[in-house]
Amino acid sequence: xxxxxxxxxxxxxxxxxxxxxxxxxxxxxxxxxxxxxxxxxxxxxxxxxxxxxxxxxxxxxxxxxxxxxxxxxxxxxxxxxxxxxxxxxxxxxxxxxxxxxxxxxxxxxxxxxxxxxxxxxxxxxxxxxxxxxxxxxxxxxxxxxxxxxxxxxxxxxxxxxxxxxxxxxxxxxxxxxxxxxxxxxxxxxxxxxxxxxxxxxxxxxxxxxxxxxxxxxxxxxxxxxxxxxxxxxxxxxxxxxxxxxxxxxxxxxxxxxxxxxxxxxxxxxxxxxxxxxxxxxxxxxxxxxxxxxxxxxxxxxxxxxxxxxxxxxxxxxxxxxxxxxxxxxxxxxxxxxxxxxxxxxxxxxxxxxxxxxxxxxxxxxxxxxxxxxxxxxxxxxxxxxxxxxxxxxxxxxxxxxxxxxxxxxxxxxxxxxxxxxxxxxxxxxxxxxxxxxxxxxxxxxxxxxxxxxxxxxxxxxxxxxxxxxxxxxxxxxxxxxxxxxx
Amino acid sequence: xxxxxxxxxxxxxxxxxxxxxxxxxxxxxxxxxxxxxxxxxxxxxxxxxxxxxxxxxxxxxxxxxxxxxxxxxxxxxxxxxxxxxxxxxxxxxxxxxxxxxxxxxxxxxxxxxxxxxxxxxxxxxxxxxxxxxxxxxxxxxxxxxxxxxxxxxxxxxxxxxxxxxxxxxxxxxxxxxxxxxxxxxxxxxxxxxxxxxxxxxxxxxxxxxxxxxxxxxxxxxxxxxxxxxxxxxxxxxxxxxxxxxxxxxxxxxxxxxxxxxxxxxxxxxxxxxxxxxxxxxxxxxxxxxxxxxxxxxxxxxxxxxxxxxxxxxxxxxxxxxxxxxxxxxxxxxxxxxxxxxxxxxxxxxxxxxxxxxxxxxxxxxxxxxxxxxxxxxxxxxxxxxxxxxxxxxxxxxxxxxxxxxxxxxxxxxxxxxxxxxxxxxxxxxxxxxxxxxxxxxxxxxxxxxxxxxxxxxxxx
Numbered sequence: 020x021x022x023x024x025x026x027x028x029x030x031x032x033x034x035x036x037x038x039x040x041x042x043x044x045x046x047x048x049x050x051x052x053x054x055x056x057x058x059x060x061x062x063x064x065x066x067x068x069x070x071x072x073x074x075x076x077x078x079x080x081x082x083x084x085x086x087x088x089x090x091x092x093x094x095x096x097x098x099x100x101x102x103x104x105x106x107x108x109x110x111x112x113x114x115x116x117x118x119x120x121x122x123x124x125x126x127x128x129x130x131x132x133x134x135x136x137x138x139x140x141x142x143x144x145x146x147x148x149x150x151x152x153x154x155x156x157x158x159x160x161x162x163x164x165x166x167x168x169x170x171x172x173x174x175x176x177x178x179x180x181x182x183x184x185x186x187x188x189x190x191x192x193x194x195x196x197x198x199x200x201x202x203x204x205x206x207x208x209x210x211x212x213x214x215x216x217x218x219x220x221x222x223x224x225x226x227x228x229x230x231x232x233x234x235x236x237x238x239x240x241x242x243x244x245x246x247x248x249x250x251x252x253x254x255x256x257x258x259x260x261x262x263x264x265x266x267x268x269x270x271x272x273x274x275x276x277x278x279x280x281x282x283x284x285x286x287x288x289x290x291x292x293x294x295x296x297x298x299x300x301x302x303x304x305x306x307x308x309x310x311x312x313x314x315x316x317x318x319x320x321x322x323x324x325x326x327x328x329x330x331x332x333x334x335x336x337x338x339x340x341x342x343x344x345x346x347x348x349x350x351x352x353x354x355x356x357x358x359x360x361x362x363x364x365x366x367x368x369x370x371x372x373x374x375x376x377x378x379x380x381x382x383x384x385x386x387x388x389x390x391x392x393x394x395x396x397x398x399x400x401x402x403x404x405x406x407x408x409x410x411x412x413x414x415x416x417x418x419x420x421x422x423x424x425x426x427x428x429x430x431x432x433x434x435x436x437x438x439x440x441x442x443x444x445x446x447x448x449x450x451x452x453x454x455x456x457x458x459x460x461x462x463x464x465x466x467x468x469x470x471x472x473x474x475x476x477x478x479x480x481x482x483x484x485x486x487x488x489x490x491x492x493x494x495x496x497x498x499x500x501x502x503x504x505x
Numbered sequence: 506x507x508x509x510x511x512x513x514x515x516x517x518x519x520x521x522x523x524x525x526x527x528x529x530x531x532x533x534x535x536x537x538x539x540x541x542x543x544x545x546x547x548x549x550x551x552x553x554x555x556x557x558x559x560x561x562x563x564x565x566x567x568x569x570x571x572x573x574x575x576x577x578x579x580x581x582x583x584x585x586x587x588x589x590x591x592x593x594x595x596x597x598x599x600x601x602x603x604x605x606x607x608x609x610x611x612x613x614x615x616x617x618x619x620x621x622x623x624x625x626x627x628x629x630x631x632x633x634x635x636x637x638x639x640x641x642x643x644x645x646x647x648x649x650x651x652x653x654x655x656x657x658x659x660x661x662x663x664x665x666x667x668x669x670x671x672x673x674x675x676x677x678x679x680x681x682x683x684x685x686x687x688x689x690x691x692x693x694x695x696x697x698x699x700x701x702x703x704x705x706x707x708x709x710x711x712x713x714x715x716x717x718x719x720x721x722x723x724x725x726x727x728x729x730x731x732x733x734x735x736x737x738x739x740x741x742x743x744x745x746x747x748x749x750x751x752x753x754x755x756x757x758x759x760x761x762x763x764x765x766x767x768x769x770x771x772x773x774x775x776x777x778x779x780x781x782x783x784x785x786x787x788x789x790x791x792x793x794x795x796x797x798x799x800x801x802x803x804x805x806x807x808x809x810x811x812x813x814x815x816x817x818x819x820x821x822x823x824x825x826x827x828x829x830x831x832x833x834x835x836x837x838x839x840x841x842x843x844x845x846x847x848x849x850x851x852x853x854x855x856x857x858x859x860x861x862x863x864x865x866x867x868x869x870x871x872x873x874x875x876x877x878x879x880x881x882x883x884x885x886x887x888x889x890x891x892x893x894x895x896x897x898x899x900x901x902x903x904x905x906x907x908x909x910x911x912x913x914x915x916x917x918x919x920x921x922x923x924x925x926x927x928x929x930x931x932x933x934x935x936x937x938x939x940x941x942x943x944x945x946x947x948x949x950x951x952x953x954x955x956x957x958x959x960x961x962x963x964x965x
Contacts, residue, residue, distance in 0.1 A: 035865035046854035053817020
């Protein structure tokens with residue numbers, strides 16, 4: 020009976036061997052995939068097993084942490100001035116995931132990032148609790164506060180950039196929400212989350228309007244058209260006469276393009292056209308420059324491409340297939356043209372920076388828990404939409420807008436300020452309240468330290484360019500002052 | 506490895522290896538005690554208060570068992586007792602560790618400790634009162650009746666967790682008669698096959714290269730096949746039916762030395778398995794879970810997926826005892842069927858392989874005992890017990906790790922459950938008894954005129 024016994028022994032050996040092979044497969048080959056599976060709750064547990072690193076503004080953390088009991092997650096995120104900083108920080112919720120900087124830099128904040136490997140190893144050896152790294156932002160707390168307070172209970176967004184570097188100085192969006200309210204695991208957090216849902220709150224407070232909402236830019240887009248006119252050589256003397264009828268009949272149609280209000284735009288100079296915001300002049304210029312010229316210039320300013328700051332910003336739009344009449348309408352910021360507040364701030368900053376557009380960014384550097392710098396963002400030029408001469412011509416025109424045009428509300432004594440108002444109509448047959456825009460920059464002897472774009476959604480009943488100047492310009496002014504007076 | 510090395514024919518006066526056993530037992534007690542301290546440190550930051558009592562208790566239990574083995578089975582295999590002690594001790598620590606998770610319900614470790622003690626008591630009783638395993642041969646047909654009764658009994662009780670494998674006795678709790686039936690039916694098979702093996706082996710016709718058994722000899726295998734299918738259908742217990750059928754095929758093969766039995770066995774079992782898998786919803790779900798382990802059910806993660814995540818997150822070296830999250834596998838399962846998932850997560854691949862190798866070693870010692878046994882009844886009993894044990898380990902571990910569809914069976918010694926731990930201690934006791942007889946230098950004459958037995962006579 021020993022022969023079959025031996026065979027049974029071999030069979031049993033094979034059974035054990037099969038098990039050994041199987042566990043090797045599951046725990047070695049598949050281990051990575053299984054331990055990182057999004058449905059594996061350990062992923063979330065680990066994320067909150069130690070305090071997250073902080074997001075830092077002006078040397079002070081705008082985030083914090085609190086210990087929680089009664090759930091798998093040990094630490095909960097807290098926020099200082101949550102609603103004000105929400106468009107920058109986003110939220111890190113034990114249940115609802117992460118967004119904005121909390122999401123983009125999640126690995127670094129939790130300490131999982133490979134660049135923190137050395138620190139992790141040291142912590143392991145010294146028995147210290149593992150820590151996440153800090154994200155140091157480029158934001159300016161005063162400017163952010165000015166922007167957030169300026170928007171108040173109006174719906175809208177503000178983006179301020181340092182034109183010389185591209186550093187984002189302010190990024191506000193209202194109405195906002197407090198990410199602290201959804202950071203935890205309690206039923207209150209759940210209620211807050213449900214209340215934030217767009218279905219339950221039509222104001223959509225968790226939307227980051229500064230980066231993720233595109234608006235028709237209205238007259239502020241005339242800056243791009245003016246830049247294209249100068250670059251293409253269609254206009255060389257900004258104070259010379261143009262050939263522009265009033266009203267201007269859109270090419271290939273019988274539809275007349277008119278101006279808002281009672282302004283003199285016939286054959287007027289480019290400077291005056293920008294000061295008064297003449298639709299006819301810029302509509303015709305756009306059509307004369309042509310689709311390709313306009314698309315090229317808009318794309319040099321960053322249109323038609325998503326920006327990563329490193330948080331993603333939606334792509335602004337300037338159509339690449341249009342008939343001449345549509346090009347004319349697009350050139351005054353109507354038709355399908357749409358821009359994020361970030362995009363318009365980029366336009367202003369490129370002009371203020373003598374034609375060089377710097378890549379916008381909001382993370383100054385990443386710091387290890389021991390405060391050593393792990394990575395530093397170096398300012399990078401993104402494109403050159405204008406020659407320095409043309410940029411200075413455009414600056415001069417924008418400053419006229421502020422000194423004696425529609426942007427008087429942005430005047431700051433003793434500082435050169437250039438700006439452009441905009442009132443963008445939207446809705447079918449323009450039946451909705453228009454958006455009020457203001458883009459501007461302030462200039463000092465050391466170049467321009469700040470360019471701002473402000474959009475206020477609920478415009479005003481008064482449908483002329485004054486609403487951009489009336490509603491949005493004071494906000495831009497206070498943001499610029501906050502940066503200048505620091 | 507020749508037969509003569511494993512029998513005692515040439516080894517008169519060979520060392521009895523009791524001191525080896527003692528040394529190994531010290532390890533088998535020390536490791537769970539360390540593990541216990543480890544869990545306490547990880548969970549509460551302090552050495553558990555009961556460490557001393559627990560350590561002394563386990564040590565005392567091991568000492569008593571060892572002394573009784575020295576007295577009543579001095580030539581028994583030295584490895585089996587330490588392995589069983591180690592596995593049982595580790596199981597206790599793991600259950601105690603899972604008791605620390607409030608979401609997993611009431612504490613079960615104290616009860617399991619009590620059942621383990623009963624198991625050890627039964628182990629001792631078997632060693633003391635069954636002086637020779639051949640006594641069991643007298644109870645061949647009583648065993649058959651008893652096993653059938655035990656197997657059929659759960660049908661009259663309500664199903665628990667989808668399987669009718671439990672009987673609930675008021676005041677005592679629930680029992681899993683299948684665990685005991687496993688041993689008793691092996692006794693029956695061994696006794697029956699020892700008598701019938703010549704008839705089964707020789708009276709057959711050769712058809713297409715296979716020895717086709719006669720109808721009346723094919724009868725028992727068909728009956729067992731039918732019984733195992735009935736268990737599967739009425740008790741929805743895939744594991745037990747697989748175990749019984751596999752057990753019978755192995756023993757039949759060993760008894761008759763005819764490969765054709767295996768072919769028949771495989772054909773019949775696969776036919777049965779396919780038929781049931783496609784009709785029984787309980788089994789169908791299990792197969793679906795096996796094919797798509799990570800699929801969500803109603804938007805939620807399934808138990809199968811949770812177990813898989815536990816293994817995957819454990820990685821090579823595990824999270825450390827007490828530092829894993831196997832509590833995410835909800836309900837009672839983490840302490841019983843899924844206890845291996847905790848091993849995998851907290852002790853890692855290294856720990857899990859060590860545990861599997863311990864089982865492998867125990868199985869190997871059992872088969873070695875079968876090889877060494879001098880009487881066919883002992884051989885059949887030993888191979889039946891160890892083969893069944895091997896199948897059970899494979900079915901449970903394979904199910905939990907996703908090698909095969911999951912079936913509701915307990916991991917011997919480790920999983921929470923009184924019937925299982927008691928039955929397995931008895932199983933080890935019988936194997937030890939057989940190995941003692943086999944390795945004893947002066948063997949008593951075997952009752953059957955078997956080939957090897959006559960060799961023994963010639964050598965004297």
